[in-house]
Amino acid sequence: MSQKSSQDRFPNASRNLPSDPCSAPTHLVIVGNGMAGHRLLSALLKHPERPERITVLGEESSAAYNRILLSSWLADEIERDALDLPLENIATAGVTWRLGERVVTIDRQRRRIHTDRGEPVDYDRLVLATGSRPALPDVPGIRLGNVGGFRDLVDTTWLTSRPAGSRAVVLGGGLLGLEAAEGLRKRGLAVTVLQRSERLMNRQLDETAASWLRSELEGRGLAIETHARLAACEGDADGNVTTVRLEDGRRLPAACVVVATGITPHTALARQSGLNVARGIVVDATLTTSDxxxxxxxxxCEFEGRTYGLVDPIWRQVEVLAARLCSQPTGGYRESPCATRLKVANISIYAFGPVETPPGHETLVYADPENGDYRRLLLHDNRLVGAVLYGDTTAGPGYFHHAREEHDLSACREVLLFGADDATRLLAESATRKLEEAA
Ligand SMILES: Cc1cc2nc3c(=O)[nH]c(=O)nc-3n(C[C@H](O)[C@H](O)[C@H](O)COP(=O)(O)OP(=O)(O)OC[C@H]3O[C@@H](n4cnc5c(N)ncnc54)[C@H](O)[C@@H]3O)c2cc1C
Incomplete structure (x- = not known):
């Protein structure tokens, strides 16, 4: 991330522009009809002070859909229709959608955007909601046929058409990789997951939870290789992948390779138009770029050096930006912790906070291998800062609440591992006692 001052990063902040950016725009253009763009549109349409005209441009030709549910669709747990994100009971007068159209340049002087087809569009306020794309490892053969990401409807349609009985290799043993691997396994493919680090979901799970997860998935028939580094994808004369080669020299047959090793924000458009871009498009707490x-x-986008990969913070960004675009006061966007869940049938995982134990922190652990129940709570100064739950995860949101509110949990430590509800009750009783003593 660049070390420039905020004045450098937002050089237009004091420039006098043709229309006051703090007033509601008359023509708002949203680039990207994904989860963020659609949610913003829905929020704006419910607002009486909404912009007069809104144009949405989306590179994908389909109407907005729930990207999160692609995993469930791949696993054949839901029908395609269940992905649709309708704008139920919301009047859409004044909204124009131009789908299947990619925005290629922004002329900031004229406030006009150009697309790969169709007329240019003038805006008086522009929102970039262009999401990200799979980060491809820089190895030979990564552009071969049947090597691809797991990001959108096109990718998922490709994956659902892989023949049962064929071999698939999934690169990445994080959330997305495991959801892809399980989906393909359920469709009858022989799947190997390659994970660079020593355990699955290493950013969310500690050693115990990761090893339980691994045993469960291997029991279902997934092959899992940790410490596995991809050296190359090798193909046939038609340019389709046939094999992956690892750095240790091993070769694994692969009729398809799914890359789930991280994401890269879509910033080309912003960069080309001279906006301040680091890893993502740099925004301030009002979600405003350097223009x-x-x-x-x-x-x-990137805020205070962070980029995003889960919808929770994005929904909070939508609230802030919708208020701003409707000239409503807003407290601004602030970072806040996020919890993670894995969407694989019959495996419940809930995790937030650091996985390692930093100095000065303590852990409380409950493990019942017989029933497949594991809980590890990370505390600092009697406040919950992290949790890993495997098996029974019903207490997860309650723990997350305690962490978010920074509750002092000293009055309920002894029951904390057995559920957030008991802990909450004890906390309330302790508070009442203190009040009675004071009275
Ligand atoms: C399979 C899968 C499962 C997931 N599961 C979860 C989960 O369980 N929980 C969770 O919190 N998150 C999950 N995520 C992540 C979540 O889907 C994303 O965080 C969210 O979609 C991000 O929204 P976005 O609008 O920023 O990006 P996107 O939803 O990717 O939308 C960006 C849109 O912009 C379009 N676009 C890009 N450039 C242009 C251009 N130049 N012109 C026009 N259009 C353009 C793209 O085509 C795309 O349609 C999952 C993601 C995937 C892929």
Missing amino acids: PAIHALGEC
Whole structure:
């Protein structure tokens, strides 16, 4: 991330632009009809002070859909229709959708965007909600046929058409990789997961939970290789992948390779138009870029050095930006912790906070291998800062609440591992006692 001052990063902040960026725009253009763009549109349409005209441009030709549910669709747990994100009971007068159209340049002087087809569009306020794309490892053969990401409807349609009985290799043993691997396994493919680090979901799970997860998945028939580094994808004369080669020299047959090793924010458009871009499009707490007439949110943006990969923070960004675009006061966007869940049938995982134990922190652990129940709570100064739950995860949101509210849990430590509800009750009783003593 660049070390420039905020004045450098937002050079237009004091420039006098043709229309006051703090007033509601008359023509708002949203680039990207994904989860963030659609949610922003829905929020704006419910607002009486909404912009007069809104144009949504989306590179994908389909109407907005729930990207999160692609995993369930791949696993054949839901029908395609269940992905649709309708704008139920919301009047859409004044909204134009131009789908299947990619925005290729922004002319900031004229406030006009150009697309790969169709007329240019003038805006008086622009929102970039261009999301991200799979980060491809820089190895030979990564562009071969049947090597691809797991990001959108096109990728998932490709994956659902892989023949049962064929071999698939999934690169990445994180959330997305495991959801892809399980989906393909359920469709009858022989799947190997390659994970660079020593354990699955190493950013969310500690050693115990990761080893339980591994045993469960291997029991279902997934092959899992940890410490596995991809050296190359090798193909046939038609340019389709046939084999992956690892750095240790091993070769694994692969009729398809799914890359789930991270994401890269879509920033080309912003970069080309001279906006301040680091890893993502740099925004301030009002989701405004270095040009006051242009906002960014979702996976394409970067705030205080952070980029995004889960919807929770993005929904909070939507609230802030929708208020701003409707000239409503807003407290601004602030970072806040996020919890993670894995969407694989019959495996419940809930995790937040650091996985390692930093100095000065303590852990409380409950493990019942017989029933497949594991809980590890990370505390600092009697406050919950992290949790890993495997098996029974019903207490997860309650723990997350205690962590978010920074509750002092000293009065309920002895029951904390057995559920957040008991802990909450004891906390309330302790508070009442203190009040009675004081009275
Ligand atoms: C399979 C899968 C499962 C997931 N599961 C979870 C989960 O369980 N929980 C969770 O919190 N998150 C999950 N995520 C992540 C979540 O889907 C993303 O965080 C969210 O979609 C980000 O929203 P976005 O609008 O920023 O990006 P996107 O939803 O990717 O939307 C960006 C849109 O912009 C379009 N676009 C890009 N460039 C242009 C251009 N130049 N012109 C026009 N259009 C453009 C893209 O085509 C895309 O349609 C999952 C993601 C995937 C892929």
